[in-house]
Amino acid sequence: MIAADLVVRNASELCTMNGPAGGGEAAAGIVRDGALAAREGTIVWAGETSDLAARVELLPGAEVIDASGQVVTPGLIDPHTHLVFAGDRAGEFAARCRGAGYLEIAHAGGGIRATVEATRAASEPELLRLASARAERLLRQGVTTCEVKTGYGLSVAAELRLLRVIGALAETTPLEIVPTLLALHAPPEAGAARDAFVARMAEELLPAARGRCRMLDAFLEEGAFTAAEVRRLFDAGRRAGFVLRLHADQLSAGGGAELAAEYGAASADHLEQLSAAGIAALARAGTAAVLAPVSTWVLRLPRYAPARALLDAGATVALATNMNPGSAPTENVALTLGAA
Ligand SMILES: [Zn+2]
Secondary structure (H helix, E strand, O other): OOEEEEEEEEEEEEEOOOOOOOHHHHHHHHHHHHHEEEEEEOEEEEEEHHHHHHHHHEEEEEEEEEOOOEEEOOEEEOOOOOOOOOOHHHHHHHHHOOOHHHHHHHHOOOOOHHHHHHHHHHHHHHHHHHHHHHHHHHHOOOOOOEEOOOOOOOOOHHHHHHHHHHHHHHHHHHOOOEEEEEEEEEOOOOOOOOHHHHHHHHHHHHHOOOOOOOOOEEEOOOOOHHHHHHHHHHHHHOOOOEEEEEEEEEOOOOOHHHHHHHHOOOOEEEEOOHHHHHHHHHHHHOEEEEEOOHHHHOOOOOOOOOOHHHHOOOOOEOEEEEEEEOOOOOOOOHHHHHHO
């Protein structure tokens, strides 16, 4: 008999994650009417509830939890968030409902730039307080690992400041925080030389950030950054040993997925406008497709990312809240899963 001080039983579905690798539900290793037993914080047995009594012996004072009608799963991972920011952009939601588009709002001074202003005006303790509340809401929904991007700095110093806040968040929340340096998020103010901006990010920011985060990200999009600019950053990032990620093919088909695959990026994110060639490239390269259906919805984009086609092609598909003040102002994981 296996001795346990904690037992969870009668779960409608127990996700063991030990099923066969590859796309599809089988990988989750789901046990119907499942149970698990733990001792001193370590899982010592998992199986069907009907086998529990024959296999597991309860230690004196053991806790028994009835999970009838519920799913028991390892902690969820939110692989794409922008948790650290100040201000809100609810007014843009109203503008979109009146028919304004993403780029139109950005050109009118809204969008990412509005959040950059509010974030620059907030102190580090205030940014930490705001981000901690958002992290807490994710934690309550079962998220235990959360990726958090910079990107509302738009200068070397301001981006490093956001990395410090993310570092402070990692130290104060029970969540496992994975920081990402979103070095190219919005192009510089009108008149500022784009080349000089990209060069500063690639040559000054990357070395300064290297000790504080492993992931590097960029926004390849009409109105954001071009493929040539992303390549310049990625070349420098690869040399410095960063793991690459890319906001790709969200508003327009820009070959972002193909570029991410070519660089062996860990993920290409968004992908509403993903082409057939892009699907094949992601599947071939093993670059995960991170989809954020709530932002597709909030932005009223004409189509969702082709999740079914990605899965059928053998690509890895992950879901994210993409929590941010513009296109997904919510930490609601259930909403993300429902939309997916
Ligand atoms: Zn994003």
